[in-house]
Amino acid sequence: MRSPKDFFAPLALGAPAPVREIPVTPSRMIHFFDPGNEKMAAKVPDIAKKVDVLLGNLEDAVRADRKEAARAGLVAIAKANDFGKTQLWTRVNSLDSPWVLDDLVTLVTEIGDKLDVIMVPKVEGAQDIHYVDRLLAQLEARAGLTKPLLVHAILETASGVANVEEIAGASPRMQGISLGPADLAASRRMKTTRVGGGHPGYLVRTDPTGEDLTEGRTTYQQDLWHYTVARMVDACAMHGILPYYGPFGDIRDVVACEDQFRNAFLLGCVGAWSLHPVQIDIAKKVFSPAPSDVAWARKVIAEMGDGTGAVMIDGKMQDDASVKQCRVVAELADALAADDPELAAAYDAATKEALG
Numbered sequence: 001m002r003s004p005k006d007f008f009a010p011l012a013l014g015a016p017a018p019v020r021e022i023p024v025t026p027s028r029m030i031h032f033f034d035p036g037n038e039k040m041a042a043k044v045p046d047i048a049k050k051v052d053v054l055l056g057n058l059e060d061a062v063r064a065d066r067k068e069a070a071r072a073g074l075v076a077i078a079k080a081n082d083f084g085k086t087q088l089w090t091r092v093n094s095l096d097s098p099w100v101l102d103d104l105v106t107l108v109t110e111i112g113d114k115l116d117v118i119m120v121p122k123v124e125g126a127q128d129i130h131y132v133d134r135l136l137a138q139l140e141a142r143a144g145l146t147k148p149l150l151v152h153a154i155l156e157t158a159s160g161v162a163n164v165e166e167i168a169g170a171s172p173r174m175q176g177i178s179l180g181p182a183d184l185a186a187s188r189r190m191k192t193t194r195v196g197g198g199h200p201g202y203l204v205r206t207d208p209t210g211e212d213l214t215e216g217r218t219t220y221q222q223d224l225w226h227y228t229v230a231r232m233v234d235a236c237a238m239h240g241i242l243p244y245y246g247p248f249g250d251i252r253d254v255v256a257c258e259d260q261f262r263n264a265f266l267l268g269c270v271g272a273w274s275l276h277p278v279q280i281d282i283a284k285k286v287f288s289p290a291p292s293d294v295a296w297a298r299k300v301i302a303e304m305g306d307g308t309g310a311v312m313i314d315g316k317m318q319d320d321a322s323v324k325q326c327r328v329v330a331e332l333a334d335a336l337a338a339d340d341p342e343l344a345a346a347y348d349a350a351t352k353e354a355l356g
């Protein structure tokens, strides 16, 4: 553990100083693509206009014999394009793999100035972040980078969950954490066989109403990921970094995908992954607050004045704690609306109606 006094010191001579605050730019969807897949790569310039984050994936879902092609493809795409405000991230291979060292050396030295965040899979504890932290500092110094790269961890091992608080605070580079439900299920020896989402067998049932135990008993499916997402959100909030839901693998089931994303949004996550173009608009819709919620938040803020005391608004008691929640929603809405005239108009129209 570094001394608090040294926490913000660069870890290599010539490396840029770490950031003091994680930049909070929109990241409602982290759109995954395989940079070695020519069909997908061809779509990237157009997709970049629709997403907050574009992520060149080098890890799982890229075949072993395509790892080098994916890495080279990402270098070529980054060099050939300027994605403007759309962030460019990558997911490198896991730290125990034969590819990760070349991933980091190549990407940082070739396109380190184009990359915003490096996603590290299968993080087990702070030691994994410390390793990446030092290596990145050395490579940043070699590449002459002036802006430090940020690090995002995937929460997808049982030990990662047990250590999530120390992972979140392991380095000033830590930008955020995503839930990785597929590898996490495997690591925990859960008996699911899918990528994220719920399971019909994970349920509670109402009490029996008579002798027949099968009659008249409603069942309610439960959220397999509630505990982990809530714990991840707390760890991230404690350390001033951003939590995300990860992938929803049933691409066809756009309805359940929206539900899973919304659960994460309500619990505090700022975004989720889109694996397929069809999931981009789902994430945009879910992780942009609804106009009616924004209008309500703005109304409470307006009526609460300096935020102290208690008032009744439409029959509901408001005080310091509820106005703080309203500020979270209103500030997020303002940040998103600043770059999206359509969203800004929807928020303003709903606010006008609510305020009369």
Ligand SMILES: CC(=O)SCCNC(=O)CCNC(=O)[C@H](O)C(C)(C)COP(=O)(O)OP(=O)(O)OC[C@H]1O[C@@H](n2cnc3c(N)ncnc32)[C@H](O)[C@@H]1OP(=O)(O)O
Pocket (backbone or CB within 6 Å): 031, 032, 033, 034, 039, 040, 041, 043, 044, 047, 057, 060, 061, 182, 183, 195, 247, 251, 274, 275, 276, 277
């Ligand atoms: C557990 C984890 O680690 S999750 C993270 C790792 N997984 C990933 O990154 C998966 C990324 N996504 C994909 O590989 C693909 O979307 C798949 C395999 C899920 C589905 O691919 P397909 O069967 O080709 O889907 P589909 O036929 O609907 O695709 C339609 C078009 O969109 C393109 N497309 C599909 N996914 C993407 C994407 N993520 N980004 C850009 N374009 C895409 C396809 O190439 C296809 O192009 P075409 O019309 O020119 O042929």
Ligand SMILES: CC(=O)C(=O)O
Pocket (backbone or CB within 6 Å): 060, 121, 154, 156, 179, 180, 181, 182, 183, 184, 246, 247
């Ligand atoms: C996100 C991811 O990598 C997983 O679910 O395993």
Ligand SMILES: [Mg+2]
Pocket (backbone or CB within 6 Å): 060, 121, 156, 180, 182, 183
């Ligand atoms: Mg995984």
